[in-house]
Amino acid sequence: MEYTNVRYKGVNGSESSRDIQRASVRCPFCKIQMIPKYLYSCGNKDIGVGVFCQCTNPSCEKPFLSEYILKNNMYMYSRVLPNLSLDKKEFGEIISEISPIFCDIYNQAYAAQQMNLSQICGVGYRKALEFLIKDYIMSGIDDDKKDGIKQKNLAKCIKEDISSPNIKAVAARATWIGNDETHYVRKWEDKDIKDLIGMIDLTIRWIESEVETKRLLEEMPMP
Ligand SMILES: [Zn+2]
Numbered sequence: 001m002e003y004t005n006v007r008y009k010g011v012n013g014s015e016s017s018r019d020i021q022r023a024s025v026r027c028p029f030c031k032i033q034m035i036p037k038y039l040y041s042c043g044n045k046d047i048g049v050g051v052f053c054q055c056t057n058p059s060c061e062k063p064f065l066s067e068y069i070l071k072n073n074m075y076m077y078s079r080v081l082p083n084l085s086l087d088k089k090e091f092g093e094i095i096s097e098i099s100p101i102f103c104d105i106y107n108q109a110y111a112a113q114q115m116n117l118s119q120i121c122g123v124g125y126r127k128a129l130e131f132l133i134k135d136y137i138m139s140g141i142d143d144d145k146k147d148g149i150k151q152k153n154l155a156k157c158i159k160e161d162i163s164s165p166n167i168k169a170v171a172a173r174a175t176w177i178g179n180d181e182t183h184y185v186r187k188w189e190d191k192d193i194k195d196l197i198g199m200i201d202l203t204i205r206w207i208e209s210e211v212e213t214k215r216l217l218e219e220m221p222m223p
Contacts, residue, residue, distance in 0.1 A: 001197070005072065006051055020051060020068045023077035031059035032086075039063070041075075049075055058103040086111045094208045099135035100130050114191070120192050122181025129200055130154045131169055131177050136207055137161045166206045174199035 006093040007070045009015055018041055026033050036053035043049040048069040055062050066084060068075035089110055109124025137157055138146045150155060155175055162168045177196045180186045 004038060006038045008045065009040055009042045010045075010047065011042075018049060018075055019044065020049070020075040021077045022170045025053070025066060025077070025080055026111070027055040027062070028064050028083050029062045030055060030057050030082050032060070032162075036064075036066070041068070048078065050081065081116045086114050086187060091204070092208060094211050095132070095204055098139050098207070098211075099132050102132040102135060105131060118193065122196060125193070125196050125200060126178030126181050127173055129171070129203070130202070131201065132207075133157060133162070136167075148205060164206065164210050167203060167210060170199055170202045170206060174203055214216065 003019045004022040005017050007015060007019050008087060008106065014107045018043065020038070022035060024033055024035050032055070034056045037056055039054060041049040041051040043076045048067060050065050050067055052055040053064055053066050055064070067078045067081055069078045070076075083178070088107050089103075092108075096103055105124060105128040109121045109128055112124055114119035134149050134157060137149050141149070141161075149161065152161075155172065157172045158168055158175065162171065174196060177188055177191050177199060180188050180191070181193070183195065
């Protein structure tokens with residue numbers, strides 16, 4: 001592991017230096033991965049320090065703050081601290097068409113996650129999942145049946161209104177973890193928000209495969 005010596009400014013104005021991990025980071029503005037220019041560091045040296053960095057991409061050069069945590073006498077890279085330019089997840093044409101509101105809620109939850117609002121981003125992901133599943137079901141049924149789906153409990157919709165066994169299996173599990181994020185008592189102690197996001201991503205991939213397969217079969221019916 002490589003280290004770099006960075007100037008350190010104490011709260012009383014004193015100056016010294018600290019060794020920090022020379023980690024490659026993703027610029028929060030231009031999103032390019034690079035070893036930034038380290039300007040100087042400050043913060044509680046016994047816990048960790050914030051390092052003022054500058055992006056080395058010539059068309060960006062924006063400054064940002066990253067955090068290094070003290071571990072075994074070394075400051076190890078932890079994360080780029082949040083700023084107003086949050087990452088957004090882009091969804092493919094199929095998902096954006098089935099449920100634009102899912103994409104919106106998902107990105108609000110993702111924004112909360114990037115701001116370390118860990119207690120509420122799970123609730124957001126759970127809500128996003130409900131819109132994704134219900135909008136997917138409603139994309140394949142008649143208008144007069146849609147109100148019934150909107151009113152129905154999500155777990156019941158997955159059980160009764162989804163025919164694909166893969167979507168059914170994954171979405172059901174995502175719902176279990178999602179419910180854990182909203183309720184006082186957790187049932188799945190060893191699963192967390194990362195698992196929930198992974199299961200939502202998997203649900204998306206199954207929905208996309210299902211829709212793509214259906215389109216292909218419609219375009220090329222059996223002779
Ligand atoms: Zn940049």
